Amino acid sequence: MSRARYDELKRKMKEVGLLYSTEGILAWDQQTYMPPRGSAHRAEMMAQTAGLAHARFTDPRIGELLSELEGSDLAKGEDTIEAANIRELRRQYDRQIKLPADLVEEFNKTTALAHEHWVEARRLSDFKRFEPWLVKVVSLVKRKAEAYGCEGEPYNALLDEYEPGIRIEMLDGVFADLRRGLTALLEKISGAAKRPDRSIIERPYDVDRQRIFGEAVIQAMGFDFQAGRLDVTVHPFCAGIGPGDTRILTHYNPRRLTDALFGSMHEAGHALYEMALDKAGNFGMPVSQAASFGMHESQSRIWENQIGRSRPFWEYFFPQAQRLFREQLGDVSFEDFYGAVNSVQSSYIRVEADEVTYNLHILLRFELERLLLSGELKPEDVPGEWDARFKKYFGMEVDRCANGCLQDVHWSAGLIGYFPTYTLGNLYSAQFYAQAKSDIPDLETRVSRGELLGFRDWLRGNIHVHGRRYRADELCRRVTGSGIDHKPLLAYFEEKFSALYK
Amino acid sequence: MSRARYDELKRKMKEVGLLYSTEGILAWDQQTYMPPRGSAHRAEMMAQTAGLAHARFTDPRIGELLSELEGSDLAKGEDTIEAANIRELRRQYDRQIKLPADLVEEFNKTTALAHEHWVEARRLSDFKRFEPWLVKVVSLVKRKAEAYGCEGEPYNALLDEYEPGIRIEMLDGVFADLRRGLTALLEKISGAAKRPDRSIIERPYDVDRQRIFGEAVIQAMGFDFQAGRLDVTVHPFCAGIGPGDTRILTHYNPRRLTDALFGSMHEAGHALYEMALDKAGNFGMPVSQAASFGMHESQSRIWENQIGRSRPFWEYFFPQAQRLFREQLGDVSFEDFYGAVNSVQSSYIRVEADEVTYNLHILLRFELERLLLSGELKPEDVPGEWDARFKKYFGMEVDRCANGCLQDVHWSAGLIGYFPTYTLGNLYSAQFYAQAKSDIPDLETRVSRGELLGFRDWLRGNIHVHGRRYRADELCRRVTGSGIDHKPLLAYFEEKFSALYK
Numbered sequence A, B: 001m002s003r004a005r006y007d008e009l010k011r012k013m014k015e016v017g018l019l020y021s022t023e024g025i026l027a028w029d030q031q032t033y034m035p036p037r038g039s040a041h042r043a044e045m046m047a048q049t050a051g052l053a054h055a056r057f058t059d060p061r062i063g064e065l066l067s068e069l070e071g072s073d074l075a076k077g078e079d080t081i082e083a084a085n086i087r088e089l090r091r092q093y094d095r096q097i098k099l100p101a102d103l104v105e106e107f108n109k110t111t112a113l114a115h116e117h118w119v120e121a122r123r124l125s126d127f128k129r130f131e132p133w134l135v136k137v138v139s140l141v142k143r144k145a146e147a148y149g150c151e152g153e154p155y156n157a158l159l160d161e162y163e164p165g166i167r168i169e170m171l172d173g174v175f176a177d178l179r180r181g182l183t184a185l186l187e188k189i190s191g192a193a194k195r196p197d198r199s200i201i202e203r204p205y206d207v208d209r210q211r212i213f214g215e216a217v218i219q220a221m222g223f224d225f226q227a228g229r230l231d232v233t234v235h236p237f238c239a240g241i242g243p244g245d246t247r248i249l250t251h252y253n254p255r256r257l258t259d260a261l262f263g264s265m266h267e268a269g270h271a272l273y274e275m276a277l278d279k280a281g282n283f284g285m286p287v288s289q290a291a292s293f294g295m296h297e298s299q300s301r302i303w304e305n306q307i308g309r310s311r312p313f314w315e316y317f318f319p320q321a322q323r324l325f326r327e328q329l330g331d332v333s334f335e336d337f338y339g340a341v342n343s344v345q346s347s348y349i350r351v352e353a354d355e356v357t358y359n360l361h362i363l364l365r366f367e368l369e370r371l372l373l374s375g376e377l378k379p380e381d382v383p384g385e386w387d388a389r390f391k392k393y394f395g396m397e398v399d400r401c402a403n404g405c406l407q408d409v410h411w412s413a414g415l416i417g418y419f420p421t422y423t424l425g426n427l428y429s430a431q432f433y434a435q436a437k438s439d440i441p442d443l444e445t446r447v448s449r450g451e452l453l454g455f456r457d458w459l460r461g462n463i464h465v466h467g468r469r470y471r472a473d474e475l476c477r478r479v480t481g482s483g484i485d486h487k488p489l490l491a492y493f494e495e496k497f498s499a500l501y502k
Helices: A001-032 A036-056 A059-072 A081-098 A101-124 A127-148 A157-164 A170-188 A207-221 A258-276 A294-305 A311-325 A336-342 A355-374 A381-392 A419-440 A442-445 A453-462 A473-481 A486-499 B002-032 B036-057 B062-069 B081-098 B103-125 B125-149 B155-162 B167-191 B207-221 B259-278 B291-308 B313-326 B334-340 B356-375 B380-396 B419-437 B445-447 B453-464 B470-479 B487-499
Strands: A228-232 A236-242 A245-250 B226-231 B238-242 B243-249
Touching: A001 A036, A001 A059, A001 A081, A001 A236, A001 A245, A001 B036, A001 B356, A001 B487, A036 A081, A036 B002, A036 B238, A036 B243, A059 A081, A059 A228, A081 A157, A081 B243, A101 A127, A101 A228, A127 A157, A127 A355, A127 A381, A127 B125, A127 B259, A157 A170, A157 A355, A157 A419, A170 A381, A170 A419, A170 A486, A207 A228, A207 A258, A207 A311, A207 A453, A228 A258, A228 B356, A236 A258, A236 B036, A245 A258, A258 A294, A258 A453, A258 B453, A294 A419, A294 A453, A294 A473, A311 A336, A311 A442, A311 A486, A355 A381, A355 A419, A419 A442, A419 A473, A419 A486, A442 A453, A486 B419, B002 B036, B002 B062, B002 B081, B002 B238, B036 B081, B062 B259, B081 B125, B081 B155, B081 B445, B103 B125, B125 B380, B125 B419, B155 B167, B155 B356, B155 B419, B167 B356, B167 B419, B167 B487, B207 B226, B207 B313, B207 B453, B226 B259, B238 B259, B243 B259, B259 B453, B291 B419, B291 B453, B291 B470, B313 B334, B313 B445, B356 B380, B356 B419, B419 B453, B419 B470, B419 B487, B445 B453, B453 B470
Parallel strands: A228 A245, B226 B243
Antiparallel strands: A236 A245, B238 B243
């Protein structure tokens, strides 16, 4: 009886999942091949599909089925796939139905306009133009948080969207320790006598050869071109459309070798996760979805940083790069090249930051978001507070707000609560990498031979296959024996950069 | 009051139209960029979207609104946009609701399997493997025709899908005269002493340069790359996704110059029609759709043949082709090249046929379809009947059924009633071209200067802007003063090929 209800739930969620797949194709096409004049019509197509998906997910029958199943044996036994699906669907369903329709509509309308005003404000580096929109967005986000409800600070209600089950109180200590460790490390690096020469990778690099090189690398990572694609766009992302169809996007910079390369490895890291999820048997159900945004980010960052910026990786791939870019790299030594791809330097823009400073950028945003939401910080005071903290963490004065609080798209889009997942991803990635090295003693030797599939299999078996069966922090504990922890990331930085900067 | 109902109808049909747009993107992506392993999931996505569109179009409320509007002033005055929309929506709605759901399901299931068996049967040139599937398809198509109902032969019920309002009795005389004229012309050509040398265009032609050349040509035709795309696929088509988004596909043959070029011009001809329809104000309504399949085909064929294979066109574009393909064409004379792109020769395969023999291929299929549907021809007798008629029209023995009755995809897909639209398109194209030459006395001079936009504007103003406001045959009469007529096409052939073959 409850099996029949469970099967009905699966059928209904598959319908929702198919609509998400369709939305995914419409969005992917919009960012890649859609002719410019098709954009207004595309917005209508996407709104229609999103509306259909929402209507099917919030069908009261889903709520009935969940209530019935929650009382059944299928919901018992915490570790079964069925129990995980029921538990996680309940969370998703409740979030979907808790938002009143008028709030959703106002939120979508306001963020669409706020985005336009943000683009203009950033172009002119004029915060005042964006301020009234930030006021509106923060107020709407507060209303959202209230509608969801949560324990502790209202920020938790937003964070829960991206990191199910994670509360801000769990992060406080870890993030504070991380910030202290990072600022201390940055100070040491700034004082170092030896400085790598970044200009090696900042030369004209033929885009077609960049593509050949990047595709060879992600193929070595295990990206399956029969079940995926790599295309070009302005703002790269990964789209897990459905079984057999995972697409990644990159952006070639003809004057820097590493933007597209590390960008492709990053997105391919996301893609390997999507490709390994159980999308055939459980399509539309939570166990066919990644555990959290932070967990997803850990998979992209581990390939981009722990592998892509590592010594063993380049021992194998630097000679390949030299053959493809004879003129630019023929005379460059391995050590100089390895130094160049790992140079650390305070800078204004998050998306261009190195491994070390990146997390300071995130922590700054997270702190401001939290203060905005609690009301301790007023939107009008954001630039001043941003600049003061930036000076404290990075030792630099912000020259203009386009290089400061206006640089990121997230707030105009109402994405408050999202930033911490970037740093969670970095923390997890270091925890996983330390564990993988312990589980596979010759891991780095294998990487230095270009053998990356063993590592891919380790990630797949330990993380990917579980989907949303466990919460992210629990999954981390199952894999590494420890919850979220700042020490492995700091230890990884310490080891790598003390060698590089002496 | 009736205006409010009309607006409600428009809103509802816009929703249907948006779903068709989404289906269009899913199908386009499937044929261009989808990774191979995504095909099973894509089939499910497309079935879902098609189902949603069907459900919305057959919503009984649409029928109510139509009934109410049919009695109102808006339906009066035959030439208004509103009256045309109401009249044509009634036709489409009735067709949608007349098919019982179980027939639709059986039809879709059977044709999906029939397609696979056809692929295999064609590969092995073994008609017996396809025969049981042809039996099933013909029987289902007969049931469809009965469900639709019609006057005269059941074939009319199928033809009406593609050529609204056209009945077979209206074509009998025209098609018979055309067949006689074509076989007589072909006999004369076969007996001619002078034969053009096709090998000029059958050399290795660099695909990238073919692309550059083809894109220059369709840009000159007025194809708007801001509102459209040209991509590569196996079986080219044109997809009018929606306002500002019309996509065409082509297929490059590295050993023949003209396949992709004439293919691109053909699809761009379709695209110019789509681009000029009123998709902003009337999206989802019949007046934003092409008048018929035959009318659509007339727009592709007129660019491919009357323009693309003409002397004035090549007077401008041959020197360009020579500059791009110096090695292949540098020493070739204009006359030899013009002869090569117009060589006429009986051959087995329709899609590779020249202008003259093409219509004989169509007429043969149309005759067999009609006999199959009336029961005068049994599926098992198709190969014999095909071969006998082929011998009579083309003077050649069919060597194997893969080169005969198994060559085309249509019957396996249940597309019976579709073939005549190809020849209707050719007839219309000759009628329109004769009229355009009379309306624009210096048309050919302009074409010989590469000025193609005047002709595009003539097509747009006379044909495209009307959408489905008039039935195809009526539109033809409004533009040329005459209904469907075989004489302009035969006269065009006579003039062109008597000059070429003396």
